Amino acid sequence: MSSPVLGIMTLYLNEHRALEERSIYRRMILEGRKRGLDIYVFTPADVHSGGRQIEAMVYDEKNGWSREWRAFPDLIFDRCRIQRNHRFQQLLAFREKYGHLLFLNRPLRNKWTIHQTLSEQSAFRQHLPETILFQDMSDVNRMLKASPLIYLKPINGTGGRGILRVERSSKEPSTVLVQGRDQKRRIITPRKVHLSRLGPLLQHWNMKDKYLVQKGIQLQLPNGRVHDYRMLVQKNGEGEWELTGCAGRMGAEKSVTSNLHGGGQAIAMQRLMKQWIPEEELREEVTATAAKFGIDVASFLEDTYGDLCELALDLAIDKSGQIYLLEVNPKPAREVFARIGERNIYYKAITQPLEYALWVYRNRPAQTVRKPPSPRTATSKATRLKRGRRVK
Ligand SMILES: Nc1ncnc2c1ncn2[C@@H]1O[C@H](COP(=O)(O)OP(=O)(O)O)[C@@H](O)[C@H]1O
Ligand SMILES: [Mg+2]
Structure with a gap:
C-alpha cells in the first residue's frame, strides 16, 4: 500500500517564489518519511492543468529541493499567512474550490471576531483584557x-x-x-x-x-523591557489536544512588543517568570492554569470554527499572577523553542502535526478520495463525526 500523502500548503513571499520556513518543511518531510508519511510542499499558484496536478516542491537528502508533478494530496496542512496581494486571493479561491478535501486545519478569524467568540464563554472572560x-x-x-x-x-x-x-x-x-x-x-x-x-x-x-x-497589561521588567509568553498547543497522534511547550519572550530595548521578529529574545518560561513572580507556589499555580486555559481555548475554537491542528497563544501574566490572552496565532512559528535550547520540545513541535496527520488519515471517512467529491459539506461533517466532535 502506498504511503498517505500530506501536502503542506503555503504562499510564496514574492514573485521569485521565495518561501518562508523552508528548513522546517525540510525537517517535516524527513520526519514524515520515517513515519510512512509522504510530504510535499505547494502553494495555490502551483496547482495546474484543470486543477488536477500540482507542481510540488519535494526534498530528499541526496538532491535537496526539486520540483515534481504530483496528484492532489490525501491531507492538507494549511500554513498560509495573511498577505495583502493577489497570492492571498489565489489562496481564498483554492480554499473555496477545494474545501471538500481533508484539511488538518481551517482558517481562523481576525482578532476581533476571536475575542468576541471567546468572550461568550464565562470561564474565558477573566483571561481576556477589555x-x-x-x-x-x-x-x-x-x-x-x-x-x-x-x-x-x-x-x-x-x-x-x-x-x-x-x-x-x-x-x-x-x-x-x-x-x-x-x-x-x-x-x-x-x-x-x-x-x-x-x-x-x-x-x-x-x-x-x-x-x-x-x-494594556503592565509587563515591563525591572530592566525596562516588556515580556510575555508563547504557548504552543497541538493535536497529538491520538487526536487529542496537548500542550507542547511554553516559552518566555522579552522585547527588544525600547520596544513595546515582545515578538522575536521585532528583535525580541526567547527565554525559558520558568526563568523569566522567576524574575516577575517571586512566590514559587504562585508560579506553579499560574503555570497549571495557563496550560489548562491553552487547551480549553484550542478545543473551543476548533468546535466553533472547524478543524485545527495547532495554535499558539500569546499570554501576558501580570504581577498578581493573572493570565491574559493577547492573541491566538493559527500559524505559529516554532523557533522560540529552538532559541532557548529546548530541543525535545522543538522536535515535538515539528513532529506532532505529522503524528496527528497520520491519525486523521487512519480515521478518515471511508469515502474520502483525492479528487473533488460532492456534496461539499457531507465530507467535512462526516470527518468531524468520526472524530467524535460536536457538529454545528
Ligand atoms: N494588551 C496588551 N498589553 C500589553 N502588551 C501587549 C498587549 N497587546 C499586545 N501586547 C504586546 O504586543 C505584542 C504583539 O501583540 P499581538 O496582539 O500578539 O499582535 P501580533 O499579531 O502583532 O503579534 C505582544 O506579544 C505583547 O508583547
Ligand atoms: Mg503575537
Whole structure:
C-alpha cells in the first residue's frame, strides 16, 4: 500500500517564489518519511492543468529541493499567512474550490471576531483584557479613563506591526506617551502629547473597524523591557489536544512588543517568570492554569470554527499572577523553542502535526478520495463525526 500523502500548503513571499520556513518543511518531510508519511510542499499558484496536478516542491537528502508533478494530496496542512496581494486571493479561491478535501486545519478569524467568540464563554472572560473595536476617538478616551495604559492593534496584524501603546502620565493626567511600531514594524519615535492632540496624531492610521482598543497589561521588567509568553498547543497522534511547550519572550530595548521578529529574545518560561513572580507556589499555580486555559481555548475554537491542528497563544501574566490572552496565532512559528535550547520540545513541535496527520488519515471517512467529491459539506461533517466532535 502506498504511503498517505500530506501536502503542506503555503504562499510564496514574492514573485521569485521565495518561501518562508523552508528548513522546517525540510525537517517535516524527513520526519514524515520515517513515519510512512509522504510530504510535499505547494502553494495555490502551483496547482495546474484543470486543477488536477500540482507542481510540488519535494526534498530528499541526496538532491535537496526539486520540483515534481504530483496528484492532489490525501491531507492538507494549511500554513498560509495573511498577505495583502493577489497570492492571498489565489489562496481564498483554492480554499473555496477545494474545501471538500481533508484539511488538518481551517482558517481562523481576525482578532476581533476571536475575542468576541471567546468572550461568550464565562470561564474565558477573566483571561481576556477589555477590548473594543475602534470606531472613533471616544473609544480611546473612554478606555484611557478606565485604564492608564492601552494598546491599539490592527485586527489582522502580525509580528507586532502597526501596534501602538498609549500610556497616561501619572504626573500630568492630560498627557500621554505614544510608542509603538509602524506597518513595516519599524519602531516609531516616542511622542509625548496632550490628550487633545491624540486624535489628530492617530488620524492617518485609519483605525475605524480595523483596530482593537485594548486594555494594556503592565509587563515591563525591572530592566525596562516588556515580556510575555508563547504557548504552543497541538493535536497529538491520538487526536487529542496537548500542550507542547511554553516559552518566555522579552522585547527588544525600547520596544513595546515582545515578538522575536521585532528583535525580541526567547527565554525559558520558568526563568523569566522567576524574575516577575517571586512566590514559587504562585508560579506553579499560574503555570497549571495557563496550560489548562491553552487547551480549553484550542478545543473551543476548533468546535466553533472547524478543524485545527495547532495554535499558539500569546499570554501576558501580570504581577498578581493573572493570565491574559493577547492573541491566538493559527500559524505559529516554532523557533522560540529552538532559541532557548529546548530541543525535545522543538522536535515535538515539528513532529506532532505529522503524528496527528497520520491519525486523521487512519480515521478518515471511508469515502474520502483525492479528487473533488460532492456534496461539499457531507465530507467535512462526516470527518468531524468520526472524530467524535460536536457538529454545528
Ligand atoms: N494588551 C496588551 N498589553 C500589553 N502588551 C501587549 C498587549 N497587546 C499586545 N501586547 C504586546 O504586543 C505584542 C504583539 O501583540 P499581538 O496582539 O500578539 O499582535 P501580533 O499579531 O502583532 O503579534 C505582544 O506579544 C505583547 O508583547
Ligand atoms: Mg503575537
